[in-house]
Amino acid sequence: MPLDCNETFRSLNTGLPDDVARLKAAGYYDEAIARIDARLAEDWTSTQNGPNRAANPTPQGVDAQRIALLAQREMMCRLPREYPYTEAQAVARMQSLVRDFTLEEFRALDRAGRVDWRFVEGVKHYQKRFAETLLDTDPAYGARRLDPGPDGSAARARRRAVHEQMVRTGSASARITVESSIGMSDTAFDAALARAKAQGRDSVHVRAWLPVAAACDTQSDLSIDFASEQPTHVAPADAPQRTVFWEADLTQNRSFTLRYSYTQTARYADPLSFEPDPVQPDFDTGEEAPHIVFTPYLRALAAQLTEGVTSPAEKARRFYDYITLNVRYHYQPAYFVLEDIPTRCAADRRGDCGIMALTFITLCRIAGIPARWQSGLAVGPDKCGCHDWAMFYIAPKGWMYADCSYGGSMARAGEEELRRHYFGNLDPGRMVANRAFEAPFDPPMTGFRADPYDNQCGEIEADGVGLYGDDVVTAKETLRYEEK
Structure with a gap:
């Protein structure tokens, strides 16, 4: 491959050749993949055997499109597994x-x-x-559920209590211990071992990464308390996507387990309570392909939402209100198979936590407001789940938070005060592992990741091939949650 295969996604916006795009839209993935393979083969032959490259640098198209085809090919391999039901x-x-x-x-x-x-x-x-x-x-x-689940009232009551404490004292903290694990399914391992033996090897070379609490403004006293075996590498505490990494040759299937602790502190902020500086910084205001892209639709939406508004804090609030009051929560397919996430969210008005966060970040950046990604887990005494949110910067206050997914949930429940809380604030029930979108691991993966953008459950590859879906078995659990 011309570069790290996970970097190919940065070229997605170059689009597909028209015939391949029509086949993909109609779901004829095998035929579309065959046409991609033929096109890539032609490109390689033309480049290697044709006229001098300097005189004919784009024999079958620009490099970015050929690179994007590698990502598109893998996306189409995975799409049927994301949409299984007739x-x-x-x-x-x-x-x-x-x-x-x-x-x-x-x-x-x-x-x-x-x-x-x-x-x-x-x-x-x-x-x-x-x-x-x-x-x-x-x-x-x-x-109408045949098996009714919890109504969420207890969780909302805890959030109200946290909100009141943060307003009253300025912060809320918790000491948290999380245990997580990752491994191959038995079916996937048996298939990998059979392939290895056919090649004359008696083991599967496995590489595994698990997210772990990173150093950031809200997390302190980080510790790794237990690992099922000695990690090969632990990424620096300030890594953009922090992981613990193992590498091993396995003759029998086994998982990798990690237990870690940290203190999470949520500090109260009201983005509308201070006068913004007349000149704001311009870091973290640019595009980051393939998803944080200033498309015509998003530019028009940002302009419409902020018409007549000069305060950056008020602009950010309008973006937050648009998303939390208009975007319907939808569980999503793997981000691996998605394109132009913020435009689709804004136009279709549906998405999950990460899609809402990316939409908020992109709208903020269009308006010149610095905005960043943050993600990891939402944790509590009785929960431990994947979650994403956003950060935005207003001088002189600095970085604050926007959790559009939680805000939207509070809007659906009629909890307006809590909806407003998540514009500017989080709660201490978080584990921050990732502070950048689409950041590589340390060390990087060889194969395609299950999620080339985010890392909440971990990644695993066997003999250089990244695994995803039912081939991967993950677990995570909150072992301790002590409010401080």
Whole structure:
């Protein structure tokens, strides 16, 4: 490959050749991949055997497009696994979860844009977590669940208490211990071992990365308390995407486990309570392909939302309000298969925590407001889940936070004070592992990552091939959460 394969995504915005784009849109992925392979082979032959490269530097297209085709090829290999359900299968799944659910009801949801789908071989297939989206975000379906889940009132009560403490004392802290693990499924390991033996080897060369708490303004007293075996490398505490790394030759399948502790401190900030400096900094205000891109749609939206507004804090608030009050929460396919995330979120008005964060960051940057990515886990006494949010900078106050996903959740629950809390603030129930979007690991992966942009559950590769989906088994658990 011409470069780190995970870097190929930075060229996605060059687009696809028209014939390949039409095949991809219709879900004819095998034929699209065959055309990509043929085009890449032609490019290589023309470059190596054709006229002098200096005289003919783009025999079949620009380098960026050839590089992007490598990413697109892998995306199309993965897309069918992200959209596994036919209409009949999707309806059957909903009927197994929701009382008295009908085909007509499903089709009405489809027409209203409430279920995510793509063509696979010319037939509509539905995203693998579409049912969870409906059940977790629509009270009407929550009330019809055959197996009712928690109503979220206890979690909201804890957040109200944290908010009140932060307003009263200026901060809230917790000492947290998390345990996580990653490994190959038995099926994936057996297949990898069989391939290795066919090549004359008796083991699988495995490399694994797990996210770990990084040093940042809100995290302190970091410690690694336990590892199932001696790590090969621990990334520096200030790494953009901090990981613990193992490398081993395995004759039998096993997972890698990590336990770590840290103190998380959330400090209260009201972005509208101070006068912004007349001149603001310009760091972290540029584009970062392929997703933080100033498309015409986003430029027009940013201009419309901020018309007549001069305060950067008020501009940021308007972006936050637009997302939290208009974007419907939808579980997403792997970010690996997505393109132009913020434009799609703003136009379709749906997304998950990371998609909302990227949209907020991009709108802020268009308006000249420095904005950054941050992610890791949302943790608590009874939870440990993946989560993403955003940071934005207003001088003289400095960096503050925007959690559009939590804000949107509070809006759906009618908790306006808590919705406002997450513009400027977080809560101490966080683990920050990543402070940059699309940052490489230390050491970098050889193969394609499961997520080339973010890292919340970890990554693993076998004999240089990155694994994803059901081939990977991960777990994470909060072992201790002590409010301070």
